[in-house]
Amino acid sequence: MMGFWDRMEKIDRRWIYLLVGLAVIVPFLIPMKFPVSVSPEARSFYDAVEALPDSCTVMLVFDYYPSTMAETEPMAIVGARHLFSKDCKIITLTNIPYGAPSMAESVTRMVAAEYGKEYGTDYVNLGYKYGYTAVLKGMGMSIEDIFPTDNSGTPLSEIPMMDSIVNYEQISFVFEVADNATADYWISIVNAGYGVPMGVGCTAVMAPKYYAFVGAGQIVGLLGGMKGAAEYEILIEQEGTAFRGMDIQSLVHFLIIAFVVIGNIGYFAGRRHRRKV
Amino acid sequence: MRTAAPVAVAFLSGVILVISFFFNEEKTVVGGLSQELLNWVIIVGGFTLLLGMVSIIRVNWAAVQRRKENWIYRLFTLIAIFAAAIPSLLPPSWSPLFGRAEGSIYDWLFVYLQAPMMATMFATLAFYIASAAYRAFRARSADATLLLITATLVMLWRVPMGEAFLNLFPGDVPNIINDYIMNGANLAVQRGIIIGAALGAASMSLRIILGIERTYMGKG
Numbered sequence: 001m002m003g004f005w006d007r008m009e010k011i012d013r014r015w016i017y018l019l020v021g022l023a024v025i026v027p028f029l030i031p032m033k034f035p036v037s038v039s040p041e042a043r044s045f046y047d048a049v050e051a052l053p054d055s056c057t058v059m060l061v062f063d064y065y066p067s068t069m070a071e072t073e074p075m076a077i078v079g080a081r082h083l084f085s086k087d088c089k090i091i092t093l094t095n096i097p098y099g100a101p102s103m104a105e106s107v108t109r110m111v112a113a114e115y116g117k118e119y120g121t122d123y124v125n126l127g128y129k130y131g132y133t134a135v136l137k138g139m140g141m142s143i144e145d146i147f148p149t150d151n152s153g154t155p156l157s158e159i160p161m162m163d164s165i166v167n168y169e170q171i172s173f174v175f176e177v178a179d180n181a182t183a184d185y186w187i188s189i190v191n192a193g194y195g196v197p198m199g200v201g202c203t204a205v206m207a208p209k210y211y212a213f214v215g216a217g218q219i220v221g222l223l224g225g226m227k228g229a230a231e232y233e234i235l236i237e238q239e240g241t242a243f244r245g246m247d248i249q250s251l252v253h254f255l256i257i258a259f260v261v262i263g264n265i266g267y268f269a270g271r272r273h274r275r276k277v
Numbered sequence: 278m279r280t281a282a283p284v285a286v287a288f289l290s291g292v293i294l295v296i297s298f299f300f301n302e303e304k305t306v307v308g309g310l311s312q313e314l315l316n317w318v319i320i321v322g323g324f325t326l327l328l329g330m331v332s333i334i335r336v337n338w339a340a341v342q343r344r345k346e347n348w349i350y351r352l353f354t355l356i357a358i359f360a361a362a363i364p365s366l367l368p369p370s371w372s373p374l375f376g377r378a379e380g381s382i383y384d385w386l387f388v389y390l391q392a393p394m395m396a397t398m399f400a401t402l403a404f405y406i407a408s409a410a411y412r413a414f415r416a417r418s419a420d421a422t423l424l425l426i427t428a429t430l431v432m433l434w435r436v437p438m439g440e441a442f443l444n445l446f447p448g449d450v451p452n453i454i455n456d457y458i459m460n461g462a463n464l465a466v467q468r469g470i471i472i473g474a475a476l477g478a479a480s481m482s483l484r485i486i487l488g489i490e491r492t493y494m495g496k497g
Contacts, residue, residue: 013408020407034437039455066392067399097326102387105379130322137294138315141302145312146319152369152378193298204435211459212467227435250438252403257429259411264425267415 005269008262016259023255027247036246041214042231045199045221046082049173054087056172057165061186062094062104063178068203072177073107074229074242075201079175080111082236089161090123091171093147095132095182101125101151120159127151132182136189140168174198179206187218201228284488290314291486334358361386430454 052058060079064072083090092108094100104125112123119125126147129135138146143165144156156162164170174196176186183200190196197220200210204225213219223232226249229242293310302308337351345351365383369376377383416422433439434454443450484490 011411016408016411017404020404024403032438034441036437037440037451065395066387067395069392069396070400099387099391102377102384103392105377105384106388109379129319130326131318134315134318134322138312138319141308141312145316152376208459208463209467209471211464212471215460215464215468225435227437246437250436252407253432253436253439256407256410257432259407260414260425260429263411263414264416 005266006273009266009270019255020252023251024248027251031244032247032250034246034250036227036230036234036243038231038234039224039228041211041222041224042228042235043221044214045201045223046232046235048197048199048220049079049082049086049175052086052088052172055089057089057091057161057170058083058173058175059091059093059171060104060108061174061176061178062092062100062107063096063176063180063182063186064100064103064203065096065179066099066103068179069103070241070245071203071226071229072179072201073103074226074240074245075223075232076103076107076177077111077240078229078232078236078238078242079177079201080108081114081238082232083175084111084115084117084122085236088172091126091143091165092123093126094128095135095185096180097128097130101127105151120154121161124156124159124161125151132185133189136185137193140190140194142167168194168196171196175201177201179203183210187213191218199223201232204228280491280494283494284491287493288486288488291482295486330358330362427458431458 049058060076060083062076080090090108092104094104104127108123108125109119111117112119117123126143127150129146135146144162147156149155150159168190174186174190176183176198178186178200179202183202183206186198187200191198199221200213200219201223202210202225204227207222207224207228210219210222210224214222223229226242226245229240230246233240233243293307293314297305297307297311300307302311334355337354340351341348341355361383364375364381365377367375369378369381373380374382414425414428416425430443431454433443434451440451443454481490485493
């Protein structure tokens with residue numbers, strides 16, 4: 001028996017990789033569709049967006065790198081869908097130079113096509129500008145000062161949607177999707193400094209930190225990781241990639257827990273055996 | 278002079294930005310000054326990006342010329358930089374392949390090369406985490422056991438299948454985890470860390486503004 005646990009402790013890691021690979025592939029082929037419950041944090045986020053007046057202007061911020069797209073992009077997509085369904089005008093921007101302007105472009109273009117929205121009248125992509133603290137602070141006085149042109153180089157003065165938008169006073173809400181600490185600056189500069197209400201969608205590893213901001217009322221709600229995105233998909237009644245990803249994440253989480261349990265049993269059984277010897 | 282000038286610039290910039298926080302930015306002189314300074318931050322920052330790019334090109338080109346170890350990867354770095362930068366800088370009016378819009382070379386490189394490669398690198402972490410969990414996550418002490426139990430509960434709570442499993446037990450276990458772990462112990466600890474970090478940042482800013490902290494000039 002001890003031999004078995006010893007062998008288990010020294011198992012070739014390629015078996016572990018194989019099992020993880022299967023746990024990712026199998027739910028693709030056989031969807032399980034476990035019901036997704038909605039957390040209070042996601043519910044309050046949705047309620048805050050739902051309560052926004054129709055046709056208001058919202059900033060949808062793409063502060064994430066392509067590496068975390070699986071978790072963060074579904075949040076940006078559901079955010080854009082919810083906002084366009086309410087006829088809100090969307091300003092997208094990013095503090096990440098690494099491809100984020102392109103992601104903002106492709107997500108908003110895709111969702112805008114679903115809702116028949118036009119660039120320049122219903123949404124604008126400001127792109128990226130270096131120095132997030134200066135950018136966030138500077139937009140408090142004048143967005144055009146910081147972003148004289150949009151992402152493709154068109155002057156903001158030539159974009160009809162931006163005619164009536166000067167600074168944060170005309171922004172009703174900030175929908176921040178982030179995989180890094182830029183969300184902290186949005187909270188401390190834009191929410192605390194200018195009183196703009198905001199919600200944060202972030203990766204699962206970041207989520208524990210932002211519970212503190214929800215508790216303090218600095219952000220209206222929180223979408224944590226792919227589960228948070230799936231919760232929002234349920235709330236807007238449009239199941240997407242995050243909802244489908246829940247089966248995979250469920251199986252992989254169970255597998256990792258099983259590995260931890262087996263690894264610990266092997267560790268303690270092996271320790272007892274070694275003491276006896 | 279070489280020390281006094283940067284300290285004076287840091288002092289004035291810091292003081293103006295701090296003072297502007299307490300005044301109406303649109304109606305006061307200090308507001309206009311702070312906006313001007315913020316524009317300067319963006320402009321100077323843009324040049325640092327350019328400096329970084331020039332530095333990468335110089336270092337890698339020198340290594341390629343001397344056929345240093347792994348020079349072929351450095352060559353690919355240079356090719357990637359120019360392949361992405363040049364078409365994106367050329368005006369789209371010349372060709373739809375230029376600029377950064379959908380259908381351009383830059384967009385194609387991002388959508389079909391950069392994004393999948395970065396996502397793949399990140400996704401491979403799942404395999405390493407599983408392997409590490411099996412080999413390293415041991416209940417060796419009371420602290421480690423507490424961490425292990427909490428992590429297991431949160432991992433179960435964060436996925437629908439785990440939530441269904443937790444609901445098999447009496448009491449509303451998922452809500453208990455949300456209330457007592459995430460909005461209880463976690464929130465308290467995170468709040469302490471955030472407040473501590475903010476105080477640290479404030480004191481460091483003060484040290485820089487007053488010229489006590491000069492390491493940003495390469496001096497102790």
